[in-house]
Amino acid sequence: MTSEPRDAPQFYLTSPSPCPYLPGREERKVFTHLVGRKAVALNNALTESGFRRSQTIAYRPACEECRACVSVRVRVDDFVPTRNMRRVLDMNTDLIGASLPARPTSEQYTLFRGYLDARHGDGGMADMNVLDYTMMIEDTHVETRLVEYRRRGPDSSINGRGTGPLIAVCLTDVLADGLSMVYSYYDTEQAERSLGTFMILDHVARAKRLGLPHLYLGYWVDGSRKMAYKARFLPQERLGMDGWEVVR
Incomplete structure (x- = not known):
């Protein structure tokens, strides 16, 4: 498993890339690491706030001109x-x-x-x-x-x-x-x-x-x-x- 020494989440923003869902659009994501003793509580809070998990990363769309992705x-x-x-x-x-x-x-x-x-x-x-x-x-x-x-x-x-x-x-x-x-x-x-x-x-x-x-x-x-x-x-x-x- 990956690990990271800090418990307080640090958030990052990806560079624009082609959107995999809507042709002709770009996507950006905000993400943080789900590691350490607070990972479970953080994952609960972030999922309820519209984030998704991929391995030890929690992410959600942060596109400047599009709000098509909706958590369900x-x-x-x-x-x-x-x-x-x-x-x-x-x-x-x-x-x-x-x-x-x-x-x-x-x-x-x-x-x-x-x-x-x-x-x-x-x-x-x-x-x-x-x-x-x-x-x-x-x-x-x-x-x-x-x-x-x-x-x-x-x-x-x-x-x-x-x-x-x-x-x-x-x-x-x-x-x-x-x-x-x-x-x-x-x-x-x-x-x-x-x-x-x-x-x-x-x-x-x-x-x-x-x-x-x-x-x-x-x-x-x-x-x-x-x-x-x-x-x-x-x-x-x-x-x-x-x-x-x-x-x-």
Whole structure:
């Protein structure tokens, strides 16, 4: 893990770079390090303020002329799945997710690599090797879990784990007021399962069982097709200039 001697957060601003979501625009981010004995409390406070975590970095957009990136969190107790979402749940009743310590495996990396090649071959993570993946999973000073999804087996009701090949994975932070889905990936050859939607629905249920009021989904970007799905999980709260605002 990376480390830093100071406990008081120091914030930095990145230089402008091409926006990955909206063509023709530039992005800037403000970021700080999540390390030391105050990392957990700092991550809780920053996530509630619209930051996201990547390894030991907490960041949020700081674009001068654009406010398209909006932090979104699902209101767990009020959430009601749509008819289509209920169909997704029905299609995946044969799957079970096991919450495990954040430890990388070669099976995870194989699935991760296949997901990147199929869905994000030209993205910023396209060149990640096995060491990069290991850092993404292990380099954390906060409470982080890996949820691995496999088919249910004869002992799943006893041990809470599935059997057979790995089908989907979500790197998840456990916060004081909710769960945060840091990064998820899945077997793209099983597109009919709508595994991305299924993992969000499963995490809503997990947060509810834990008595946590929110599921953080990261940034919804108005005008970005690949981020449009986040707007479907209602009711949700979006972070605006006057704080978190309910959208139903």
